[in-house]
Amino acid sequence: MKVTVEILTGTFIDTEVNENATVRDLKENIATELKLPVKRLILLVGDDENRRIVMENEDEMMLRDLGVIEDSHMYLFFMHPDLVFEKERSREEEEISSDAESRRGNEEDKANINGHEEEEEDKAMKIDEKAEGEEEEKEKNGEEKDNDGVKEEAKESEEGDKKVET
Known part of the structure; x- marks a missing residue:
């Protein structure tokens, strides 16, 4: 499917993506064309009434789940390189x-x-x-007990000896 991405400077990028493409797939196509890292790309999707920023944790969502269809128009913003660096450092x-x-x-x-x-x-x-x-x-x-038993026997024999003497 063909989608149009407008950059804030007024430049348009027409790109082809599969109907089952994810946000990341689209960002990779754009990054290749603009020679920028995917991490810097911020997409704004939807019509005038339901426009929203696609968050980083939504990169694996399918474009069709975000309402992107053939000939959809979306906007592209760039994250400042310093912010990308700060985010990466804080994650580390x-x-x-x-x-x-x-x-x-x-x-x-x-x-x-x-x-x-x-x-x-x-x-x-x-x-x-x-x-x-x-x-x-x-x-x-x-x-x-053994000692007591020996002592008692000794006493008895002494007593027996005394009786014999008398």
Whole structure:
């Protein structure tokens, strides 16, 4: 389909696009003809009553969904190169900060996992120490009984010896 794009300077660009073309397809045709980056192009579509700017996030929309038909007339504006640079830089900063956030989140998750593992190890060690203490206590009590039993036998034999002497 043929569409006409008017630049603010009064220059017209007639271009052919597929009926299933997207906004990006049209912008690429225009960018090639004008030798400008696609990022700088701003389209204004629609008739006098329903005219609107096509936003960057709408680049994948089909032209027909925006009301563009054969012999449609639209306007083209250019974003200043400094603004394009600023947008790109802010996006890069956002990506860097979001990467840092996700890395920080991963490190916190790892720390939580490691902390949980350390807690489990501490619990296991306490259980082992408690079991060892109980075993020691049992052994100690058993030895005392044995010692008491030996002492009692010794007393009995001493008493028996005394009786024999008398």
